[in-house]
Amino acid sequence: MDDFPGFDHLLIVPRLRVQNANAISSPLTHGFPAITAFLGLMWALERKAREADxxxxxxxxxxxxxxxxxxxxxxxxxxxxxxxxxxNNKDGKPAAIVEEGRIHLDISLIFAVQGPALSADPDHNAGLARQVHDLLLQMRIAGGSVITPIANGARHMPYLLALTGNDEDRQALFASSMWRLLPGFVLVERTDLLQQRHTELLALDPEASRLDAWLSLSRINWRAPQSDEDDKPIEKQPWLNDRQDLGWIAPIPIGYGALSELQAPGSVTNARDGSTPFRLVESLYSIGQWISPHRLRAVEDLLWYAESDTERGLYRCRNRYQPETDYSFD
Structure with a gap:
């Protein structure tokens, strides 16, 4: 089931500085932490908030x-x-090099939240946002250390955005909050581009797979022009880039697929958690796009949420960005 989770507020935490986060997002991709790392951060933050009442x-x-x-x-x-x-090792000699990728980040986080802790009182919600922000500063993001940001007025203070009123009011409120996050780029999923490229490859090769389409979109492919243009010989025309006009796209991991059956809790030796069912998995991949926040038309375009299908062995992150579809807040 692909059910979008309910929420009535956005908790926006602007301008966090993260040092030495994990830049290797999967066995095949690098350059930015995987979105699974931010979902894991969200769940860990919820547990810390519950511990703080x-x-x-x-x-x-x-x-x-x-x-x-x-x-x-x-x-x-x-x-x-x-x-x-x-x-160094205990004998004072340098340890072996551990292959790891690191990245420094300047990011903003947006959480879709709901619960009894929220109030109609703006002052109460402002204090609540500061409490959660203080908890977040004590955590790691994608393995990186959160550096205490330098206060820069209300622009860089955490706040709760209540999505109340009619659709037009909520849309205007959401749009104005996105302007406050500029300059920056938000990550969304573009499964439609992957399907489009797969269809194009099938026209050339009936045996082309979705992996071929993903690899094709993961690189820049130059091809020679196919016909005369402006009365110029073909050999004098510039080669064509098949990613032109697709925007800033990148291959991304979006979750995990099962490699084994679900094992009973405690039945697998050396499992990290003896009270949770165990399963071997591998990474799932898709195509993502970095776009400016002010181009988003609905809050559903922005957010990532988790979807689990134990029968099919799929544990993946979902995003509902659609370039030509408007969403309702209902």
Missing amino acids: IDLQFNAVAVVAHDHQEQVTDSTFVKAFRLTRNP
């Missing part, structure tokens, strides 16, 4: 990237991760 339910999350600095070499065309070999 804050009855708040976190149902979906979005991430806006303002700046990033992947820790890679830039001296040659082929880049490599800057690696460290600390700490």
Whole structure:
């Protein structure tokens, strides 16, 4: 079932600085933490809030990237991760290098929330947002350390946005809040581009798979022009980029698919949690796009939420961005 979770407020936490987050998002992708890391952060934050007697339910999350600095070499065309070999072993000698990718981030987080802790009193909600923000500063984001931001007025303070009133009021409120997150880019899913590319490849090769389509969209493919243009010989025309006009797209992991049957709790040796059923999984992939927040027309375009289908063995992240479809807040 693809049911969008309910919520009535957005908790917006602007301008968090994260140092040394995990830049290797899956076995095949790198450059930004996986969206699963932010869903995991959301659930961990909900548990911390409950421990602090804050009855708040976190149902979906979005991430806006303002700046990033992947820790890679830039001296040659082929880049490599800057690696460290600390700490030293107990004999004082340097430890073996552990292959890891790190990235510094400047991001904003948006959580879709609901619960008894929320109130119609703006002052109460402002204090609640600060409480959750303080809890967030004590956590790690995608393995990275959260650096306490420098206060810069109300623009960089966390706040709760109540989606109340009619559809027009809520839409105007959501749109105005997105302007406050500029400059930046929000990650959305573009499954439609993957399906479109697969259809194009099937016209050329009936045996083309969705993996072929994903790999094709993951790189820039140059092809020669097919016909004369402006009376110029074909050999003098520029080659064509098949990702042109598709926007800033990137391959992304979106969850996990099962490789084994579901095992009973405690039946697998050395499992991390002995009270939860165990299953071997592998990464699932899709195509994502970075777009400016002010281009979003509905809050459903923004948010990511979890969907589990144990029978099919799918545990994936969902996003409902549709370039040509308007959503209702109902």
